Amino acid sequence: MKARQQRMIFIGLVVAGMAVSAGFAYRAFNENLLYYFSPTQVAEGDAPLERRFRLGGLVVDGSVKRASGSLTVDFVVTDNYHSIPVQHTGVLPDLFTEGQGVVTHGTMNADGLFVADEVLAKHDENYMAPEVAESLEEGARRAAEAE
Amino acid sequence: MIPELGQFALILACCLAICQAALPLAGAQTGRRDWMVMARSAATGQFVFVVIAYAVLTHAFVTDDFSVRFVALHSNSDLPLGYKIAAVWGGHEGSLLLWSLMLALWTLAVAAAGRSQPLEFASRVLGVLGIVSAGVLLFTLLTSNPFDRLLPPVIDGNDLNPLLQDPAMVAHPPLLYVGYVGMAVPFAFAVAALLTGKLDRNWARWTRPWTVGAWIFLTVGIALGSWWAYYELGWGGWWFWDPVENASFMPWLMGTALIHSLAVTERRGIFKSWTVLLAIAAFTLSLLGTFLVRSGVLISVHSFASDPERGLFILLLLLLISGGSLVLYAFRAHNFEAEGGFRLVSRESFLLANNILLVVACGLILFGTLYPLFHDAMGAGNLSVGEPFFNVVFLVPMLPLAFLLGLGMHAAWQKMNPKTLIGRLRWLGIAALLVAVVFPLIAYGSTGVMTIVGITAGVWVTLSSLIEPVSRWLDSRAVRLTRAQWGMFIAHLGVGLFIIGASVTSAFTIETDRAVRIGETWEVAGFDIEFRGLRQVEGPNFVADEGEFELRRDGEFIATLRPQKRIYRVRTEPMTEAAIDGRMARDVFVALGEPLGDGAWSIRAQYKPMIRFIWFGCVIMALGGLLAATDRRYREPVRERAEAKSRVGKPAEQGGH
Numbered sequence: 001m002k003a004r005q006q007r008m009i010f011i012g013l014v015v016a017g018m019a020v021s022a023g024f025a026y027r028a029f030n031e032n033l034l035y036y037f038s039p040t041q042v043a044e045g046d047a048p049l050e051r052r053f054r055l056g057g058l059v060v061d062g063s064v065k066r067a068s069g070s071l072t073v074d075f076v077v078t079d080n081y082h083s084i085p086v087q088h089t090g091v092l093p094d095l096f097t098e099g100q101g102v103v104t105h106g107t108m109n110a111d112g113l114f115v116a117d118e119v120l121a122k123h124d125e126n127y128m129a130p131e132v133a134e135s136l137e138e139g140a141r142r143a144a145e146a147e
Numbered sequence: 148m149i150p151e152l153g154q155f156a157l158i159l160a161c162c163l164a165i166c167q168a169a170l171p172l173a174g175a176q177t178g179r180r181d182w183m184v185m186a187r188s189a190a191t192g193q194f195v196f197v198v199i200a201y202a203v204l205t206h207a208f209v210t211d212d213f214s215v216r217f218v219a220l221h222s223n224s225d226l227p228l229g230y231k232i233a234a235v236w237g238g239h240e241g242s243l244l245l246w247s248l249m250l251a252l253w254t255l256a257v258a259a260a261g262r263s264q265p266l267e268f269a270s271r272v273l274g275v276l277g278i279v280s281a282g283v284l285l286f287t288l289l290t291s292n293p294f295d296r297l298l299p300p301v302i303d304g305n306d307l308n309p310l311l312q313d314p315a316m317v318a319h320p321p322l323l324y325v326g327y328v329g330m331a332v333p334f335a336f337a338v339a340a341l342l343t344g345k346l347d348r349n350w351a352r353w354t355r356p357w358t359v360g361a362w363i364f365l366t367v368g369i370a371l372g373s374w375w376a377y378y379e380l381g382w383g384g385w386w387f388w389d390p391v392e393n394a395s396f397m398p399w400l401m402g403t404a405l406i407h408s409l410a411v412t413e414r415r416g417i418f419k420s421w422t423v424l425l426a427i428a429a430f431t432l433s434l435l436g437t438f439l440v441r442s443g444v445l446i447s448v449h450s451f452a453s454d455p456e457r458g459l460f461i462l463l464l465l466l467l468i469s470g471g472s473l474v475l476y477a478f479r480a481h482n483f484e485a486e487g488g489f490r491l492v493s494r495e496s497f498l499l500a501n502n503i504l505l506v507v508a509c510g511l512i513l514f515g516t517l518y519p520l521f522h523d524a525m526g527a528g529n530l531s532v533g534e535p536f537f538n539v540v541f542l543v544p545m546l547p548l549a550f551l552l553g554l555g556m557h558a559a560w561q562k563m564n565p566k567t568l569i570g571r572l573r574w575l576g577i578a579a580l581l582v583a584v585v586f587p588l589i590a591y592g593s594t595g596v597m598t599i600v601g602i603t604a605g606v607w608v609t610l611s612s613l614i615e616p617v618s619r620w621l622d623s624r625a626v627r628l629t630r631a632q633w634g635m636f637i638a639h640l641g642v643g644l645f646i647i648g649a650s651v652t653s654a655f656t657i658e659t660d661r662a663v664r665i666g667e668t669w670e671v672a673g674f675d676i677e678f679r680g681l682r683q684v685e686g687p688n689f690v691a692d693e694g695e696f697e698l699r700r701d702g703e704f705i706a707t708l709r710p711q712k713r714i715y716r717v718r719t720e721p722m723t724e725a726a727i728d729g730r731m732a733r734d735v736f737v738a739l740g741e742p743l744g745d746g747a748w749s750i751r752a753q754y755k756p757m758i759r760f761i762w763f764g765c766v767i768m769a770l771g772g773l774l775a776a777t778d779r780r781y782r783e784p785v786r787e788r789a790e791a792k793s794r795v796g797k798p799a800e801q802g803g804h
Contacts, residue, residue, distance in 0.1 A: 006491035014503060021543045025511050028540060032533035054531065069662050069747040090660045091740035091749045094721045131529040 034105065038135030040142060042108070043082035049108050055084060055116075056103040056132040057139075064098055077102060077114075079139030081146070088116040095121035101132040150215050153203030154294040160196035160247070161284035163189050167254075167277030171270035175342070183266050186273035187258045193280065194251040201248050204293055205235055214300035217241060217293045223306035223717050225688040233317040234307045240293035242320060243283065246437060249321075249328040250280050257332055257357070264353060271339035272332075279331050282464045290457045306688065306717035315375040323368030323395055327433040329361025330398055333405060334430035337423040338472050341479040346423070348486075351413035352780065354426075358409060359776035362402045363769045369395050370765035378725050383658065383736050383753045385761060388537035393516045394436035400509040401429035404502045411498050414560060416486030418495075421502070423476060423483070431469040432509075438464075490562035497555025504544040504551075511540035549604035549646060553611035556639060572611060579607035591655045591756065601650025609643030612636045631778035638771025641764045648760025657754040660740070662747045672754035674735055675699045676708075681748075689713040691724070694739050694748070698728055712739045725751075734758050 036054040037047040047053055055077060063076035072089045075098075086104055096102060096119060106116035120129075167189035174182025204217075208231045213219040221237045235241040254276045261269030287293070310316070336354040340346040372395065377385045386392065405425040411418045438461045489495035515532045523529055553575070558568055583602035587594040616636050619625040628636070657672045668677040679695040691713040698705045708726035715722065725738040733756045740749030 003488060003490065010491055010496065010499075014500075017503075017547070018507065021507060021511075021540070024543045025536075025540045028536045028538075029515070029532070032536035034531045034533050036529040036531070066743060069664075069743050069745040071660055071662050071743070071749055091738075091751050094723055134529075 036103075036131045038138060039077055039079045039084045040082040040135070040139055042084050042114070047108065052105060052107050054103055054105050054131075055086070055114055056101065056129060057084075057135055058132075059096070059098050059100055059102050061098045077104070079135040081139035081143045084114050085112070086114045086116050088119050090119075092119055093121040097121075101129055103129050103132060149203055150207055150212065150294045150296070153200045153207075154288075154292065156196045156199040156203065157244075157284065157288060157294070160193050160200060160251075161281060161288060163193040163196065164277050164281035164284055167193060168274055168281050169277075170274075171277070172274035172342075175267045175270045175274070178267075180266070183270035186270045186277070187261075189277065190251075190254045190258045190273055193277075194255050197244075197248050197251045197284075201235070201244055204241060204244060205232055208232065208234055211304070213302070213304050214296055214298070215293075216295045216297040219297050219301050219304045221305065221307050223304040223688065225716070226304075226307055226312075227687050229317065230307055230312050233311075236320045236324075237307050237311050240287070240291045242324070243287045243291055244293055245321060246324055246328060247280065247283055247287065249324050250276070250283065250331060253325075253329055253332055253357075254280065257335070260353075268339055268343055271342050272335045275335035275338045276331060279335070279468060282468065286457075286460050286464060290460055303717075306715065309689070309713070309715045309718065309720055309722045310379065312715075313375065313379050315371050316379070319368060319371045319375055322364050322371060324437070326361050326363075326365030326368050326402075327395075327398060327437055329357065329364060330402060330426075330430045330433040332357040332361065333409075333426040334472070337426035338475065340423065340483075341472070341475045344479055344482045346412075346419050346483045348413055348416050351409050351422070355406070355409045355413055356776040356778075356781040358402065358406055358426075359772045362399070362406055363772040363776070365395070365399045365402060366765055366769045366772065369399055370762050370769075374762050377758070378727055378736075383656075383725070383738070383751070383755065385652070385758065388515075388534050390516050391440050393512055393537075394432075394440045397509050397513055397516075398429055398432040398436055400505050400512070401425060401432055404505040404509075405429050407498045407501050407505075411495055415489070415495060417489070418499070418502075419483035419485065420476070420480040423480060425502070425506075427469065427472045427476065431465070432513075434465060434468065487561070489560075492558065492565045492568065493562050494555060494558040494560050497551055497558050500551050501548060501555065504548040508541055508544040511544075512537060515540065546600065546604055549608050549642070552639060552642065553607050556611060556635065557615070572614075575610045575614060576607060579603050579610055582606045587651075587654070591651075593655075595654060598650060598654040601654070602647060605643050605646030605648075605650055607643075608646060609640060612640040612643055629778060631775050631780070634771045634773070634775025634778065636771070637774060638768045641767030641769075641771055643764070644760050644767060645764030648757045648764055651757040652755055652761065655756045656758075659752050661750055661752065662743050663750045664745075664747045669752075671735070671752045673700060674705070674754065675702075676735075676737065676752055678748070678750070684711070686713065688717065689715045689722075692739065694737075694750075696726070696737050698735055706735075708735075708737045710737050710739045712741075729759060731759055731763075732757060 034052060034054050035048075036056060039055065039057050041047055042055060047055075057077040057079045060076040060078050060083060064073060065075070066073040071091075072087065073092065074085065074087050076083050076085050078084075086106075088104070088106075100121065103120045104114065104116035105118040105120075106114055109115055167186055170182045170189065171186035174180070174185070204215075206212075207215045207218050208222050209228065211218070211222065211224045211231075213222075217238060217240050218234075221241070222231055222234045226234065236245045254273065257276065258269075258273055261272060264272075333354050336350065336357070340350050372392070373385050376387065376392075377383060405422065408418050408422045408425050412422045515536055519529070519531050554568060554572060557571060580599075580603050583599045583606060584594070586602060587598055613636070616628060616633070619628060659671055661669060663669060663678045665678050665680055668675050670676070675698075677697045677699070679697055681692055681694050684691050684693045691711040693709050693711045696708040696710070698708055706728040708728060710726035711724040713722040713724060714720070723738050723740075725736055727737075728735045733754060736751075736753040736755060738751045740751060742748055
């Protein structure tokens with residue numbers, strides 16, 4: 001083979017490889033986009049029912065309940081306008097407390113319960129996930145409008 | 148008074164950095180020798196004043212000077228002394244100062260080594276480093292001054308973030324910073340070559356050990372961060388693909404590509420403009436890593452908007468440093484001529500494939516990291532890109548890379564008969580596949596397609612790294628390996644061990660969350676764990692519930708594990724300290740969750756087979772880098788290495804890459 005032909009083969013292989021990885025990447029990308037929704041958006045039916053998404057807000061005071069000795073915990077997440085019940089089974093993060101911001105990943109079930117497989121609490125006391133802060137502002141505005 | 152001295156020293160350092168940037172570059176352009184020689188003294192002076200500023204800030208921490216805002220925010224009088232010293236880099240302002248200190252150190256070393264290089268070139272290198280340094284020092288002084296006073300002063304400080312109060316976390320940022328900042332050196336060499344318009348193999352020989360040096364620190368720094376996340380965050384994972392991790396990983400990927408591209412440039416005088424481009428990209432990503440992470444922009448574009456001054460400065464700095472060098476590249480890169488060609492089956496091709504795959508992986512990770520930012524900035528709503536995306540876009544290019552790596556290490560420069568190459572390695576490939584099929588079934592009793600592929604890749608890389616050193620060792624007449632060749636084989640051995648560890652851990656980890664009462668025993672992966680008791684312990688600045696767990700296997704005692712749930716007094720934040728019984732073959736990890744009522748606690752217990760191979764592999768990689776960077780040819784004075792040419796093409800005696 002001449003050097004020129006070899007170069008063409010090499011370039012061909014590279015292009016084919018790139019195309020395959022681009023295909024994989026595109027699929028993985030579409031499947032793993034996690035959109036964020038506030039409790040109000042969920043209550044108004046904006047959130048998808050079949051897809052995993054992220055739900056954030058404040059943990060309502062006094063809403064954290066668990067069956068004694070069980071790992072399953074129930075709590076309510078609110079943006080001060082609408083509230084969504086959430087259920088999670090597992091160890092909660094260190095900084096999870098009532099009245100604080102939280103972001104959860106999971107899916108809605110048919111009864112309107114958000115089943116979270118992941119619960120994330122803030123990193124430190126000054127920090128609130130910005131999307132949660134935004135939901136709270138929006139929720140407060142909507143609540144004021146409704147009055 | 149003393150903190151003001153620190154600020155004064157920082158201003159002087161900044162002035163000297165501007166001198167170090169302007170004079171030698173102007174001198175090299177106009178041929179004025181007296182201006183060019185200023186570079187070294189300016190660099191030395193800058194180093195002295197940055198050290199003074201750093202020492203002053205450390206002094207403020209050690210003496211609990213809470214009238215300094217930065218100290219008040221990140222320290223507390225109860226904090227142990229070691230953490231007070233480390234708290235200097237516990238926040239944005241201080242870590243920028245550390246960045247400058249590291250840069251000054253690298254600059255000093257480059258200046259010392261530059262004596263054997265042509266004056267014009269050495270001055271330009273120092274000049275470019277001066278520009279970077281001046282930019283960062285200005286950024287520190289104008290937007291993030293660590294010496295700002297807090298009036299009125301507070302009685303006691305806000306304490307260091309509990310997550311950072313840990314030995315590994317003390318060492319992690321400085322190591323990472325040495326690596327980030329070290330990438331400024333190949334960048335400066337690249338820009339100096341663009342300015343000079345000349346890039347020969349000597350250039351690559353000067354640049355290579357610095358690049359490998361920076362890469363070693365990045366490797367160790369990232370590995371340490373991963374280890375820290377594993378035991379400190381209390382989840383037991385070792386890599387999460389979160390933006391902060393990605394920010395440190397992307398310069399590493401680019402740096403790895405750069406090292407391999409430099410090998411080709413040094414050896415064969417080709418890939419020149421590509422190498423320069425990689426050097427620019429690696430440093431750009433390092434800058435992005437430092438600034439975006441520390442200023443919080445990666446977490447959200449909103450923090451960018453809340454502090455527009457910092458954000459604007461970062462953009463300007465990136466534009467100046469990366470944009471400027473790219474413009475220079477566009478005008479000058481065509482001057483670099485390739486000194487030869489190569490055939491399809493040759494080491495050059497394998498290294499080119501390495502480069503393409505690493506850059507593709509890096510580009511996709513960059514896309515996934517920045518996409519949510521752009522999406523949000525466009526007002527299109529908030530989203531995040533999930534972990535599986537990163538796993539796919541990383542594995543798709545990396546698996547072929549692992550298989551090519553084994554071949555590439557044994558390929559000759561310029562051209563090689565593919566039959567010879569395959570003939571030498573065929574049995575290794577078959578052996579790797581056999582191990583991958585049999586080992587998981589025997590050791591863990593199950594298997595899967597990805598497990599087999601992963602372990603095959605790992606064993607293949609491991610074996611093909613070992614075969615050459617071992618066969619030379621067995622044959623007493625064989626030519627001994629050079630230190631650089633040892634470095635190459637050992638670094639790749641580390642890659643192999645890493646892949647084995649990562650594959651086995653991801654396939655056979657057992658994670659359990661469980662409600663457990665005192666006195667109860669439960670079983671995880673064949674281990675019996677007994678919850679024996681709970682007591683209160685007190686640390687210097689925290690109180691903790693400490694659980695006592697006994698680990699047994701077949702009734703035989705193995706270890707007592709004491710995980711803690713700490714509450715730090717000042718910040719009143721809880722922190723989970725996991726307890727781990729770590730062996731080379733497996734870790735057993737126990738962490739306390741929370742009381743569930745009824746005397747039960749939620750307990751996370753995990754069995755992690757071969758997870759230590761991941762970090763051990765990284766250490767071996769770094770060790771290989773160390774050997775390669777200290778090869779004799781980098782310690783010799785400059786001279787044309789004519790004899791190197793005559794050896795080209797003979798695989799048995801090739802210089803390492």
